[in-house]
Amino acid sequence: MPAHDVLIIGAGLAGQRAALAAAEAGASVAIMSKVHPVRSHSNAAAGGINAALNPDDSWESHAFDTVKGSDYLGDQDAIEIMCREAPGEVLWLEHRGVTFHRNGEGKLGTRAFGGASAARTYYVADITGQALLHVLYEQLMKAHAQVDRYEEWFVTALVQDDEGDCCGAVARNIRDGSMGLFAAKAVIQASGGAGQCFKPTTNALICTGDGIAQSFRVGAPLMDMEMIQYHPTTLAGNGILITEGARGEGAHLYNAEGERFMEKYAPNKMELASRDVVSRSEQTEINEGRGFPDGTVALDITKVPRKRTLEALREIVNIGRDFAGVDITREPIHIKPGCHYIMGGVKTDIWGATNIPGLYAAGEVACVSVHGGNRLGANSLLDTLIFGRRSGEHAAQRAAGMAMPQPSEAALANERQMIDRIIAREAGGRRISEIKDELGEMMNEKCAVFRTQEGLTEARSTIRRLMEEASVAAIDDRGTVFNQDVLGAIELGYMLEVAECIVMGALERKESRGAQFRLDYPQRDDGAWLKHINLSPNGGEGPRISYSPVTMTQWEPQERTY
Amino acid sequence: MKVAYWPGCVSRGFTPELHGSMALVAPLLDIELVELDRASCCGAGVIAEHNQELADTLNARTFALAQQVEGADMMMNICSTCQGAQSECQERLDANTEYRDHVNETLAAEGLTYDRGIANKHFLWLMVEEIGLEAIAAMVTQPLTGLRVGPFYGCYIVRPTDRLGIDRAHPRDSYLHQLIETLGGTVADYAGQYKCCGFPIITMNQEASLKQAGRHLGDALDADADCLVTPCPLCHLNLDLQQPLAEKVVGRPLGMPVLHLPQMVGLALGLEPKQLGLNKHVVKPTSVIDWSTSVVAGVPHAA
């Protein structure tokens, strides 16, 4: 049985960073990913990574912007740590070879981004996430003697010992269908978000909430699940993202009447207000009939000088042309808010530890919380790296002081049976894709930018019905080599559990804060709701709710205007 | 029409039959060739590999000389490699005024200057786009009836498509197909027709080079082609001159004659094989094909 000090699930930025940190700390490391590491969704992050490196800037300013951006739901101790450690992290990345953009003096150069009071976003053209991910993978290839990579292995369950500590995982080798039991002294979940619960979404097909569900199933509480970020500029229909960088470079938003409507909602920051504000503004315009017939508004990038667009926004020139048939340097492009990021996730402390000993989480899968009710652009890349590193270090430390656990073979047998049952399913069930589509469309309607009690209640019962249908959904592929059908069935299970948690959180929070907007509770209510909502498993009944306080260090909640 | 004619180097060196056949065919197509005798080698991509500015300057000079030919409708070349190498240089020169000015400064000492946007077309493109296939069809006196011709496009004249102006309006990567049919022949499609003859690596990896040539010739044989036609003399060298060695590398007898483009056109327009220099090839088309009846006689290859 493969046995490592630290087993990392997910090889996006958080997972890879954790692996490098743990290896540097002397641990034996395994990193496992259901896709090749460079396919991870981190590579879609376009705009940049925030850090207060500029001597005229300060980490406190960055931290305050983040706290305010979070609508005061973010834990300020975690935010302070993230912002304080950001400059060092960016320099670490540069030393490893990231090809950051430079200013005229050859030093790291910045661009403007949403919700920030100073330009502090460091970038590589509009492929920052890709550049970071590929450089980290270069480092992983370099560290091949210390880090074992299990590429295209799909984790089906975390394993616990008799005390309930996490001691490993069971995974399926996608290539040949064999199952393996992996022992580890510490497991770090870094498997990303759950955008596929919504349709459309900017997220990749692989973002199915695997780690959130797996951690939940072993008892790790989830936190702030209702906080789903709708990115203001996504293409209608396929949900493809148009980076915030466009607005950072000076693009404007217009409704169908030609009004630059952000003036009404955020007169100071305009298009660079925080994402939830912009998304709500757009959705309001659309709902009140001032949008285009396809349910969109217009993003006008012609305002940016053409040469600059071709230099700094090349990817979206290509996206505009290839996916929308529009030359963004000559005409506006139609966009609408689209599901993009989940601020909520597995609850962790500032070292990435969950309350299950031996189980850590970092990156989008986790909720520390640094993003609270809304995430600022270019803070996600930062989050993954800071907490990826911290969880890797802490996990290595934990591992140093203990003996290798012996996960029980029963866990492996269980998972094998689970797979066998799926493969043996009788014909006649509903197709997996239909269930998934119904889930996604329903969530996009009832659990989106604007929510109501009735809508959320209906959502919950729909999810329960879909869970029934999913348990007998049709399977076509009964083979062992690259059986994506079976994996799809397992992922569907994860998505439905995660969706239920999202809806439960949204139902519970009877206020509007950050990304959560309840039409029946439109105000922010610090008195009653300045707290985190936690969800824990409760047999088959659906999650049990509890609360935890928001950690405040320096900043008292204020009215949030842009 | 009148063209500023760039014959390239190899047509005046190791494939003189190309130069000769072009000279015979041009008047039949009403093309007046004004040869650019002061121009230098295009660099074949090798000079550009060594130093882009050198290649760009040498070719800018050739373009400038072409632009000086009075009354010329355009510049014409007869070599895919020239077309590709020159198009690459032209792309850089045309894209950037500062660079073009810089190169023109060097040319100034000779009293030359390159004006942006020269039309430089390979004989193949010129025939289809300027003369027209219908006009050519009307001139055919000896249709290549029953002759199965495998088009060998190679690389430099078909990739990259955007640099070479290949699009739906100008499907230049199908012109050989169209021409063969216009001349009365039958196209023999085969696997290697858009692949590389291997010439660029003949000194660096002779085996890989000749394996490519050998395979494509073999593919054509398997497709029952009677001969290949190529618009590039460098391809011709690797496919014809080197065919005996290629046979050894791929381990099969080939005996596949390779025609230059003007030779194929000349045959259909009524010229004699010997006039067109067909007997100068290493794999003599005159040994393999009975041109007197324009029908394949099935004579085995005499090495």
Added chain:
Amino acid sequence: MADYILRLRRYSPETGDAPYWEDFQVDLDGHRSVLDGILQAKDRTDASIGIRCSCRAAICGSCGVRINGKPRLACHMHLDKAVEDAPDGVISVEPMGNMPVIKDLIVDMDAVHWKKIQRVTPWLLPDGPDPEQEHIVAPESMIDVTQTMACIQCGACVSDCLSMEVDPLFIGPAALAKAYRFVGDPRDGQRYERLKDLSEDPHGIYDCTHCFNCIEACPKGVAPMSQIMRLRRIAGSDHEIDDRNNGHRHEKAFVKNIERNGLLHEADLLPDSYGGKFHPRAIPVLTSSLPVVLAALMRGKVTPKKALLHQHKASDDVKRIYKHVHDKEKRYELNLYVAGEEEDAGDEAGEAVQASAAGSQLPEERSPNT
């Protein structure tokens, strides 16, 4: 919505059957991608269809396939364009080439692509300890390596590499473009070592047959062949690396040949590529070329006079240009990917430049044939 027929190449290693084609009818708007079509077929009809995919937006590099015979990202090709390119209106989709097929449209990239990437030591080898702050590097150099950093490792270039087809050991376009990412990065301290290694390897930078397939295939404008040429240029001119494969010698011989003769004198080129007519390296080649030479002489293709004497002489103007360029301290290299487009460029030329500079791979009216 319209109907399209996708002809997918199926293969399952478990059945023991040979690969076969299977047609699927899909019903989607024409601007949706071939990947959307394949996923619809998978969702509605046969969930056993194997294809790697993730982002759907041409970023992750998972869905490399051959559509109508050409290597593309499936998510990056519209159905209505794909059908125009298909001779009988049926869009064929098969796995990428040069790599073993695992199942259906899934190839073993570890066996070929990643192996070759690892061959070029694909991580930064800094020169000395880390500075306190960031390394100071010129902005142009970072923009320059952004071109190779843009590679998403999709394998499309590897799929159709013609050198790799005849020489499977060729390091290949993706790996060599990756090598440039380091050679071109001022922070890397092993430039000479990298170049020496890749020049001396018989399957290294001089094994590229210069066919442009990789430039054509790349969805991101990386232009791998151009990077290989840059590596040759830097290895030969800046580091005087005289590789055992005769690559640099050939380049030098060609360049000198034109300097001397104005036009190429082929008879000199071959022996000079090996070091000269009487060089020990040249003798076996010249000997084995004797039958070829004799055949050429017998045919009258070449006369002894032509072969031995230089028919042409470079004009003073050509020699002057050579001297002018060679006398410069630093090469003047214009990279259109970096220089971008001129604002006052006329639309047609501007778009041609943008097409290559922006690296877009979906020009409106792509020709179907190559």
